[in-house]
Amino acid sequence: MKTNITIPTDLWEEDEQCTITVWLASDGANVTEGALIAEIMAAKVQHEIEAPASGTLTILKETEVPADKGEVIGFITS
């Protein structure tokens, strides 16, 4: 089963893009649901992204690349 990792849509009000500052797990790594896997920066705020499921992480969006609210930046295959 595939579970998408998305940029939250309810964190900030403007249609401003965010940036993934760091992936805390590598592409292909096994991650556990609830573990911190990435940090994003939006409106001068650092925000943590946690794994929505346990399984193998696939990264779709690299660091320092702008991302939109609701955009899928990776997925977890369980």
Place this chain on the structure above:
Amino acid sequence: MIVAHFETAAGGIRREETLLRRGRPAVLLWTAEHPALVVPGSLLGNCESGQAATEAATQGWPVLMRKSGGGVVPQGPGTLNLAMILPRPQGFTIDDGYRLICATIAEALTRFDIDATTGPCAGSFCDGRWNMLHRGRKLAGTAQRWQGPASCQVVLMHAAILCALPETMPWHLIERLQSPQAPDAPPVTKAAHVALDDLLPDGAGAHSFPGALIRAAEDRLHAYRPRISQMA
């Protein structure tokens, strides 16, 4: 003691992180004895920034790293830091966090008949949508750090308020450190900034300002308590 004094900004940043980990509503006012330029880690990753950091250190402005976002923030005796920590109420957004800390500062300034607005400020350090401005010049910069899983996030709202503008402030080095992040931004200049010392020339107000600020911050955090207890 209303204002906590640290030898360097690293001490103040560590105290803020401790309060953030505790996750309870809290207010901290702090200042650092020694000057420093505090930058997010992402700004130190290239050669130009590294050279600028080395030059700043030789001029008495060592560069320290922090975990929140934004650009370069000058620290030292002329900068008063306000940190407000709050468990994230349901529906609370990043903009709500900025509104909260900016309204707190505006309330304290009002007690001294200083008018303030929010907005971007071309030519200022760490520019963003939520600067505190006095007649178009930057008086304070703000940033936030959110920590924890979505179900129990804690918000750290931070403001660096300019109390004095040191003559030795290395404006050109601030610009060089920030330029990789915003290469098209206008030059960082002293003229884009204003300090409390300029607005409270008698000195008495400057001594009273931290007290007014902490009362305003505590009142505003207190107003969130019903929403926080509903979450528990």
